[in-house]
Amino acid sequence: MGLLEQCEELFNTSNLYEVVGVCKEASDSEIRRGYYKVSLQVHPDRAPGDELATTKFQVLGKVYAVLADKDQRAVYDEQGIVDEESDSLDQDRNWEEHWRRLFPKITLQEILDFEKQYKGSDEEVADLKRLYLQHEGDMDLVMESALCCTSEDEPRVRDVLQQAIDAEEVPAYQAFTHESVKKKNNRKRKAEKERKEAEEMQKEMGLNSEDSLVAMIKQRQKSKESGFNSLISDLEAKYCKKPAAGRKGKKK
16 A cells, blocks of 8 residues: 555545645645654554554654655655655654654753743744634634643633634634633633642652643643643654754655
């Protein structure tokens, strides 16, 4: 089975850009970030209940290999085909090692620095509008997948989205404009429960106040919020250093 057929079977689309959640005009960095975010959702360690996680992870790696290669991407864009015999799509390639080389761990200070400059930025506004459209106004999903957001940020997030609706930049989804009070309260209670669990974990681990963010992140990972990425994982995608250029896939 070819790569495009595998994508259709595993991700319900044969469009490589849709697999990584970006548009055809996406920049290299946007493709890289999209690949990272989707890979976290299907990583075998993060999706233990998905029997196809390993296969999805491998196929996703191949998708990125095609889109990250200038020549292969050009062929795909022009002809809608993939060079299945390219070295970059080698069946025996260790995609886990390749993934970790692409996305090394980041430091806590980098996370804090990023959060400071990200909140309120044009990038955050664009991300929030994208999530709003993706989830059709469902604030449960928007808040779970938004970067650097806690329950305290929800009023600010709602204001950003309402302004976008008023400016007719996004549609007025009923899930957002007519969200029930019960749904809002349930989200608030869940956030409060997770905050308390994070504080308890902080005490158990003997962490100081500076490390409280780490405790919160670990609790998010533990709770596996419907498979959405943890804060630290999303930020790895933004801070990871681009690896040195390697040998490109050989055309046959």
